[in-house]
Amino acid sequence: MSEGAQRVFDAIDALGQIADPTERARQVGAVLKNLPDRNKQLKELRQAAVLEMLDREGATYRSVAAELGVHFTTVQAIVKGHSSSGTVRPKKRQEGDDAK
Secondary structure, three states: OHHHHHHHHHHHHHOOOOOOOHHHHHHHHHHHHHHHHHHHHHHEEEEEEEEHHOOOOOOOHHHHHHHHOOHHHHHHHHHHHOOOOHHHOOOOOOOOOOOO
C-alpha cells in the first residue's frame, strides 16, 4: 500500500483512539457525513488517472488493467464512470411488473 493510502487508513484508525466517546462519535459522524462526496471525488480521481494512463502511446484497456492488477472490464467500467459491476446494478423493470 502506498504511503498516501496508508495515511488515510491511519487517520481513520486514529478516530477510534479518541478517548472521549462524545467527541469520538462527533468526529466519526463528521467523516461519515462527508464520505459520499469524498467517495465521488475518489472515483473521479481514479477515472482521471486511468484516462491519463490510456492516453499513453500503445496503451490498451488490457495493458492498463495488467498494470493496475484488475480485469480489463474493470478498466472499461472506470472509464465509463461506473462504480460497480453489472451484477449489482438494479435490474430494469419489465413491462407488467407491479409498481411499488
